[in-house]
Amino acid sequence: MIKRLLLCCFFSFVAIGNVTATEFYTEDFPPYNYLENDELRGIGPKIIKGLAQEAGEDPKITVLPWARAYKYAQEKPDVGIFSIVKTPKREDVFQWVGPIYTVRIGLYTITENKHLYQGTNDENLEKARKVGDIAVQLGGAGEELLTTLKFQNLNKIVNINKALFLLLKGRYDLLETSDTYMAYMAKEEGVSVEVVSEAAFIGQYDMYLAFSKSTPVATVQKWQDALDRIHKRQAAKNPS
Known part of the structure; x- marks a missing residue:
């Protein structure tokens, strides 16, 4: 499933739309998200970058220790964090887009x-x-x-x-x-x-992209809609 989603992300067309100053935080946790020669690699970044293309966005991605990334992701609008599990304790802390992988x-x-x-x-x-x-x-x-x-x-x-x-x-x-x-x-x-x-x-556990509660609902929905379009194309190419 992960491989198919990655392929869909890489070959998706860039959507037309205004680019916003969204910032995402993630952690150095291979093989999901990690820095190699100052380049962000891993399952999560590949999916997020493809999803950004689909949404017509170009977010800044910052790598931080998880506890700090989690704190910062709650503090201001247009901020997200990945790859994160939606646990009962976290569910009301963020707005959720996903799942992106399991x-x-x-x-x-x-x-x-x-x-x-x-x-x-x-x-x-x-x-x-x-x-x-x-x-x-x-x-x-x-x-x-x-x-x-x-x-x-x-x-x-x-x-x-x-x-x-x-x-x-x-x-x-x-x-x-x-x-x-x-x-x-x-x-x-x-x-x-x-x-x-x-x-x-x-x-x-399903992994998600999560946005701060102060991020406009329309922004979150834009990313979820982009993910839904990717999943729809994936399903059409790989019917069960």
């Missing part, structure tokens, strides 16, 4: 400890509640979701890009992340993805 989230352990998580998923989650330390991104959806699930052993980290390295070194018992991120970081660390295993499944 991720699978789980708790990961080093494979030599996989034998500790051989029960049902509920049983594995209960075991996870009792370990010493679970790494989660500070201010990320995982922190909110696991807190809702009554986890009290969360280690809230800022630099998520070092999380796999520290998991392998035994700094954390478990790491909350997506399968796509885990595969990417294993490659970056020069190790096989098989050195880690999913201990428990948390869920599949």
